[in-house]
Amino acid sequence: MDVPGFALITGAASGIGQACAKAFVQEGAAGIALLDRNRESSMPDNHVRTSPLHIETYAVDVSSEQEVTRAVHQAARTFGRLDYVVNAAGIAIKHQGGAAFAETQDWQKVLDINLNGTFFVLRAAAQIMLKQDPILSSIDRRPLQRGSIVNFSSIQGIVGITLSTAYTVSKHAVIGLTRTASEDYAAQGLRVNAICPGYTETPMTTKDPAVKKAMDERIQTAVPMQRMGNPKEIADGVLYLAGGRSSFVTGSALMVDGGYTSR
Numbered sequence: 001m002d003v004p005g006f007a008l009i010t011g012a013a014s015g016i017g018q019a020c021a022k023a024f025v026q027e028g029a030a031g032i033a034l035l036d037r038n039r040e041s042s043m044p045d046n047h048v049r050t051s052p053l054h055i056e057t058y059a060v061d062v063s064s065e066q067e068v069t070r071a072v073h074q075a076a077r078t079f080g081r082l083d084y085v086v087n088a089a090g091i092a093i094k095h096q097g098g099a100a101f102a103e104t105q106d107w108q109k110v111l112d113i114n115l116n117g118t119f120f121v122l123r124a125a126a127q128i129m130l131k132q133d134p135i136l137s138s139i140d141r142r143p144l145q146r147g148s149i150v151n152f153s154s155i156q157g158i159v160g161i162t163l164s165t166a167y168t169v170s171k172h173a174v175i176g177l178t179r180t181a182s183e184d185y186a187a188q189g190l191r192v193n194a195i196c197p198g199y200t201e202t203p204m205t206t207k208d209p210a211v212k213k214a215m216d217e218r219i220q221t222a223v224p225m226q227r228m229g230n231p232k233e234i235a236d237g238v239l240y241l242a243g244g245r246s247s248f249v250t251g252s253a254l255m256v257d258g259g260y261t262s263r
């Protein structure tokens, strides 16, 4: 997937973020910085590697501007540069009764993490990426890239799903952030894209049996492939967007959703 450089991944302790960390390791990244508010981040399995790998972990709440700025700068100082950023940290909250009854604190929390957190990481990383020399592609003589940022939206960045006001708004906004930032830096070789997973089997979707049951029912009618995605299938899309194989792609929102949004 052409990811020879250094990656920073948020939400790396679980689900899709963790799958992304493993994928960067397997595809030959030089180093990965794992950011999560959960300290019990499990290290990606390193046995597949023949080349050296630098792993850094940081306990960070992405909704804290200070914590994000500190960790992003520290990772860049340690690695000497930052080539790929994956903004996977996120939460989902359902509002019983829908938008009319959504609690302000739920609304705030979701936007603080999913939207503000993504912005804080993007901003801190982009400032570093814009100052660094472009990375050499390992596949061919493609135009070089100075950095690549992949933000996590969702099928809910494109469509609305019931009882999900704050989450849907946050994921629509992440696509807006991606598009405007991609325009800002396209000419300088800094690419910004979004990935939009459909229902994917992670703790976010499986830890609550009631949510899981409702989702399993919905999947049969709403998802053309009639199944959930595996986190690895989302990580493949992330690696494509992060690395040199997507050298002419910026400002896009890649649907990895088993066909959900094609209906």
Ligand SMILES: NC(=O)c1ccc[n+]([C@@H]2O[C@H](COP(=O)([O-])OP(=O)(O)OC[C@H]3O[C@@H](n4cnc5c(N)ncnc54)[C@H](O)[C@@H]3O)[C@@H](O)[C@H]2O)c1
Binding pocket: 010, 011, 012, 013, 014, 015, 016, 017, 035, 036, 037, 038, 060, 061, 062, 063, 087, 088, 089, 090, 091, 092, 113, 117, 152, 153, 154, 155, 196, 197, 198, 199, 200, 201, 202, 203, 204, 205
């Ligand atoms: N699972 C799905 O079906 C699905 C679908 C579409 C989009 N997404 C998005 O994919 C991303 C990853 O989701 P997942 O399913 O792997 O969820 P998950 O709950 O398994 O993992 C999320 C990770 O983010 C971390 N996190 C949460 N709040 C944080 C904060 N304030 N600071 C730092 N870390 C924080 C958690 O500790 C956890 O490790 C999220 O942005 C989610 O919205 C997931």
